[in-house]
Amino acid sequence: MKSTIQIPRQIDFGYRNRTIRTQRAVALRFSARSIAINSILAVVAVTVAVMSLGIGDYPLTTAQVVQSLFGQGDDFHRLIVTEWRLPIAIAAILFGALLGIGGAIFQSLTRNPLGSPDVIGFDAGSYTAVVLTILVVGANQYWYIAAAALVGGLLTAIVVYLLSYRGGVQGFRLIIVGIGVSAMLGSINAYLITRAEITDAMSVGFWAAGSLSRVGWHSLVPVIIGGLIVFIGVTMLAPALRQLELGDDAALAQGVNASVARPLLLILGVATTALVTAAAGPIGFVALSAPQLARRLTRTPGVTVAASAFMGAALLSLAQLLSLVIAQVYRPVPVGLITVSLGGLYLIWLLIRETRRSI
Amino acid sequence: MTRVDTHPLATANTAELTVPTSRLWTVNATIGYDKRVINENLSVSIPDESFTVIVGPNACGKSTLLRGLSRLLKPGSGRVVLDGQDIHSYKAKEVARKLGLLPQTSLAPDGIRVADLVARGRYPYQKLIRQWTPDDEQAVSTAMAATGIHELSDRLVDELSGGQRQRVWVAMALAQQTEILLLDEPTTFLDLTHQIELMELFTDLHLAGHTLVAVLHDLNQAARYATHLVAMKDGGVVAEGPPAEVLTSDLVEQVFGLRCLVVPDPVAGTPQVVPLGRDRHRNKETPIKEGGTE
Numbered sequence: 001m002k003s004t005i006q007i008p009r010q011i012d013f014g015y016r017n018r019t020i021r022t023q024r025a026v027a028l029r030f031s032a033r034s035i036a037i038n039s040i041l042a043v044v045a046v047t048v049a050v051m052s053l054g055i056g057d058y059p060l061t062t063a064q065v066v067q068s069l070f071g072q073g074d075d076f077h078r079l080i081v082t083e084w085r086l087p088i089a090i091a092a093i094l095f096g097a098l099l100g101i102g103g104a105i106f107q108s109l110t111r112n113p114l115g116s117p118d119v120i121g122f123d124a125g126s127y128t129a130v131v132l133t134i135l136v137v138g139a140n141q142y143w144y145i146a147a148a149a150l151v152g153g154l155l156t157a158i159v160v161y162l163l164s165y166r167g168g169v170q171g172f173r174l175i176i177v178g179i180g181v182s183a184m185l186g187s188i189n190a191y192l193i194t195r196a197e198i199t200d201a202m203s204v205g206f207w208a209a210g211s212l213s214r215v216g217w218h219s220l221v222p223v224i225i226g227g228l229i230v231f232i233g234v235t236m237l238a239p240a241l242r243q244l245e246l247g248d249d250a251a252l253a254q255g256v257n258a259s260v261a262r263p264l265l266l267i268l269g270v271a272t273t274a275l276v277t278a279a280a281g282p283i284g285f286v287a288l289s290a291p292q293l294a295r296r297l298t299r300t301p302g303v304t305v306a307a308s309a310f311m312g313a314a315l316l317s318l319a320q321l322l323s324l325v326i327a328q329v330y331r332p333v334p335v336g337l338i339t340v341s342l343g344g345l346y347l348i349w350l351l352i353r354e355t356r357r358s359i
Numbered sequence: 360m361t362r363v364d365t366h367p368l369a370t371a372n373t374a375e376l377t378v379p380t381s382r383l384w385t386v387n388a389t390i391g392y393d394k395r396v397i398n399e400n401l402s403v404s405i406p407d408e409s410f411t412v413i414v415g416p417n418a419c420g421k422s423t424l425l426r427g428l429s430r431l432l433k434p435g436s437g438r439v440v441l442d443g444q445d446i447h448s449y450k451a452k453e454v455a456r457k458l459g460l461l462p463q464t465s466l467a468p469d470g471i472r473v474a475d476l477v478a479r480g481r482y483p484y485q486k487l488i489r490q491w492t493p494d495d496e497q498a499v500s501t502a503m504a505a506t507g508i509h510e511l512s513d514r515l516v517d518e519l520s521g522g523q524r525q526r527v528w529v530a531m532a533l534a535q536q537t538e539i540l541l542l543d544e545p546t547t548f549l550d551l552t553h554q555i556e557l558m559e560l561f562t563d564l565h566l567a568g569h570t571l572v573a574v575l576h577d578l579n580q581a582a583r584y585a586t587h588l589v590a591m592k593d594g595g596v597v598a599e600g601p602p603a604e605v606l607t608s609d610l611v612e613q614v615f616g617l618r619c620l621v622v623p624d625p626v627a628g629t630p631q632v633v634p635l636g637r638d639r640h641r642n643k644e645t646p647i648k649e650g651g652t653e
Contacts, residue, residue, distance in 0.1 A: 010500075011474050011496065011499060011500055011503070011512055012474065012512045012513045013472060013474045013475060013512065013513060014472040014473075014474065014512070014513025014514065014515075015472070015513075019491055021491075021492070021493075025488060025489065026488050026489065027488075027489045027490060027491050027492040027495075028488060028489075028490055028491055029490065029491035111466065235487070236487065239482065239485060239487070239490070242479070243479060243482050245466065245468045246465050246466055246467075246468070246479060247462065247464060247465045247466040249431060249460070249462035249463070249464070249465065250460075250462050250465045250466075250531075252430075252431050252451075253429060253431070253455065253459060253460035253462065253532075254455050254479070254480065254482040254483055254535065255450075255451040255452035255453075255454065255455030255456075255482060255483040256451065256482070257451045295469075295470075299470065300470075301468040301469065301470050301471030301472070301475055301476075302468035302469060302470075302471065
């Protein structure tokens with residue numbers, strides 16, 4: 001462009017922002033509000049997780065917990081904290097972050113706040129595959145369940161995607177098809193359980209409630225590794241995801257390789273739920289609510305992957321703390337039931353709001 | 360910015376290059392959706408630094424041609440050539456630094472503000488941890504100044520009028536800093552005042568050195584603002600050249616099936632199409648020679 005008139009002026013973005021630049025490598029701009037909110041959420045998640053280390057049938061004081069974390073104090077306390085409770089606390093943060101990321105990916109791709117993996121049937125697909133694995137194949141070990149959850153989730157994603165494909169996938173159709181497929185899978189699950197031996201049905205039932213209490217280092221380590229791969233992949237693809245929100249034509253015109261980026265993002269999104277579902281069973285509504293709550297707090301345009309991850313981690317840590325407290329005063333309630341009952345309220349509110357808006 | 364100093368075609372494979380004054384052209388391109396062919400065997404070239412306007416009736420394939428030129432559609436056979444190479448042989452971001460597109464419809468993310476949306480146009484220049492360099496800042500600022508939306512930079516895009524919003528989308532495409540800019544029916548949803556405002560803006564950009572290619576519905580606007588007119592019908596090019604030479608009543612009748620007079624635009628002197636319609640609207644006192652160009 002043969003430059004003409006303009007003397008560039010300071011740009012008013014309409015909110016406070018910080019630019020970080022070094023000589024060569026780094027040049028980034030953040031909204032000041034996003035940095036503040038994400039930091040607060042991170043602090044909340046970690047604080048709540050540390051608090052949860054003290055709660056259980058054998059209560060520990062905060063001082064005892066902190067001592068144990070630094071490898072000091074009573075041997076028995078150290079065993080309780082680092083071997084039994086720490087994997088669960090880390091799982092609450094990690095799984096919450098993964099669910100938040102999965103929700104952000106799908107809500108962004110479908111351009112719809114309802115388009116999260118738990119609503120559009122990928123959870124149900126993972127669940128069916130696990131039920132089949134436990135009841136029909138008779139395999140109960142972590143790796144079988146993990147593989148089944150991943151394959152089931154991916155297959156459901158492909159089926160939902162193909163059923164809603166009409167020369168491109170439109171967000172709303174994907175959601176409706178997903179809800180339908182999800183309902184069908186639910187009936188298959190119910191049928192399988194009625195046909196099962198009572199002990200098998202019990203073991204499926206425990207798994208289906210979605211609980212972190214059975215998470216140990218052995219089942220956490222694979223999720224940490226898988227989670228790292230997801231984090232790296234999502235970081236690489238987040239800019240393309242952001243451009244895809246502008247519509248396919250605009251994104252392609254700006255050099256987004258949509259035919260590569262979109263399937264990769266779909267796989268990463270399914271992987272987030274599959275990893276969590278395999279280790280803890282289905283934990284609903286974190287993926288649905290975290291991105292939207294984060295967006296309202298940070299006031300960013302569209303949903304953002306990072307804020308959704310922080311929000312998901314904070315939400316699931318809080319839900320897990322609540323689950324532990326309820327176990328002390330009443331009886332054990334799996335964290336999956338807590339997220340579903342709180343998330344259900346959120347979903348009703350969201351549906352009412354969306355319906356009002358579209359009329 | 361990629362400014363090519365020596366003409367890239369001078370050193371390219373000249374046997375294939377029929378029109379050496381163009382960076383963007385099609386060779387026997389057949390473009391369509393899936394199996395539905397819209398344009399068959401089309402050879403069009405966009406003159407450098409021109410304001411090329413493509414006109415034609417609905418479903419004549421003009422938008423399809425533009426989508427082919429912007430590599431949103433891949434030709435089934437033949438090629439679209441940019442700077443001497445098949446446009447599909449470049450990396451996606453590389454094309455995006457040479458050629459920009461204002462699509463017919465774009466979606467603004469919920470709650471986005473003007474400056475943030477314009478900044479999205481910097482995507483082809485950005486790396487993972489290098490997303491807001493002084494160059495980016497300057498390009499966004501310049502694009503907003505060129506489209507007259509600097510004062511709106513902190514506003515929510517949802518709150519803007521249709522004309523303002525279209526300017527924001529133009530600014531986003533400008534922030535891409537491409538010399539070639541393709542515009543797919545940029546004025547369709549605007550009222551007349553904003554249509555003219557936008558066409559004047561495009562003329563400013565054209566005079567500033569951009570090569571513009573637009574699909575337009577309004578023949579009179581096309582005639583006034585274009586330097587190069589391409590008339591299409593049934594997926595093929597019927598005529599092309601400067602509007603003053605190309606736009607005749609015969610052509611309009613042939614392409615649109617509309618009987619009309621072509622008279623000089625009283626303001627710009629460019630050809631103006633006046634439909635004849637049926638007899639009842641004729642002004643009896645000034646009889647008109649049919650088919651004449653006055």
